[in-house]
Amino acid sequence: NAGVTQTPKFQVLKTGQSMTLQCAQDMNHEYMSWYRQDPGMGLRLIHYSVGAGITDQGEVPNGYNVSRSTTEDFPLRLLSAAPSQTSVYFCASSSDRGLYGYTFGSGTRLTVV
Amino acid sequence: DQQVKQNSPSLSVQEGRISILNCDYTNSMFDYFLWYKKYPAEGPTFLISISSIKDKNEDGRFTVFLNKSAKHLSLHIVPSQPGDSAVYFCAAFPASGGGADGLTFGKGTHLIIQP
Numbered sequence: 001n002a003g004v005t006q007t008p009k010f011q012v013l014k015t016g017q018s019m020t021l022q023c024a025q026d027m028n029h030e031y032m033s034w035y036r037q038d039p040g041m042g043l044r045l046i047h048y049s050v051g052a053g054i055t056d057q058g059e060v061p062n063g064y065n066v067s068r069s070t071t072e073d074f075p076l077r078l079l080s081a082a083p084s085q086t087s088v089y090f091c092a093s094s095s096d097r098g099l100y101g102y103t104f105g106s107g108t109r110l111t112v113v
Numbered sequence: 114d115q116q117v118k119q120n121s122p123s124l125s126v127q128e129g130r131i132s133i134l135n136c137d138y139t140n141s142m143f144d145y146f147l148w149y150k151k152y153p154a155e156g157p158t159f160l161i162s163i164s165s166i167k168d169k170n171e172d173g174r175f176t177v178f179l180n181k182s183a184k185h186l187s188l189h190i191v192p193s194q195p196g197d198s199a200v201y202f203c204a205a206f207p208a209s210g211g212g213a214d215g216l217t218f219g220k221g222t223h224l225i226i227q228p
Contacts, residue, residue, distance in 0.1 A: 004156075033215040042117075042202060043157070045215040058215050090156050097214055098206050099145050101159025 002026055006091050006105035013081040013112045021076040021108050023091030031094040032074040033102070036060065036087040043090065049074055081112045116140040117205050119219035127227050132190040134222050136203030139184065143205040147216070148177060148188045151200045160201075161188070190224075198226045 007022045025032065033048035045058030047066040055066050063085060065077040074093075078085060088109050092102035118137045126132045136146075144165045149157035163170040163177045163186070170177050176189045190197055200223050204216040 031214060035215075035218075040122075040220060042119075042218040042220040043204075043216070045217070048215040050214050056214070059217075092156075092216075097145075098147065098216055099162055099164070101147060101149075101162060102216065104149075104156030104158070106156050107154075 004091055004093055004103050004105035006108050008108060009106070010109050011111070013110065015081060015083060015112060017081050019078050019081065021089055023074045023076065023105060024072050025093040025103070026072065027093060027095070027103065028071060029093035029095045030071065031097055032068065033058070033092050034066065034074070034076045035090045035092065037090065038087050046076065083112045086110060086112045117203055117217050117219040119203055119222050121222050123223040123225065125225045125227055126193050128195060129192045132193045132197065132224055134188040134201050134224065136186045136219055137184055138205055140205070140207070140217070142207040144208040145206050146177070146179060146186050147204045149202040149204060151202060157202060193226050195226050195228065198224060
């Protein structure tokens, strides 16, 4: 099925651990981005990419790294997990900066204890 | 500093009636506006969008109105159906060169359709 695939769906980390949230899309979209959703906060942009090899920071980038070595994949790395990073993470992709809508993955629920 | 504001956390509407969800923005660089619908434990799904050169866009039961001078947009759902019960997010992004290539979201409005 075409779309955006995020893994894992759930993850519990201890403070200080690192991990990578995976995101893959099979629609040949150039634009990809990561968001976090916290209760009462809506979705906030963490990092985004406008094509392979090009990434930039969004509204809340601290504590996260990204890379884009292929068009299909856009992993999000947590360098040293903190309880403040407990959230639901969504990856999204689009062919056109978003005018016709980004396609979102189903999310990764991360808990940092 | 919120650039996209949805001031109603929740809205209850009777089935068959019109649902009107509101959104205000402060960033004059925003040129494109979108509405997303989100069910629990799922990712947001795109509903409808509008460019700032238009004041209305319609798709089936969904119509988005944009008042650029007031920096206000609204989503009308007519008639409202039980499956419309979800959280609705307003989002915006600027034309090229105006900022990050990603969406700025409001906090969402939880729409509840009463039978």
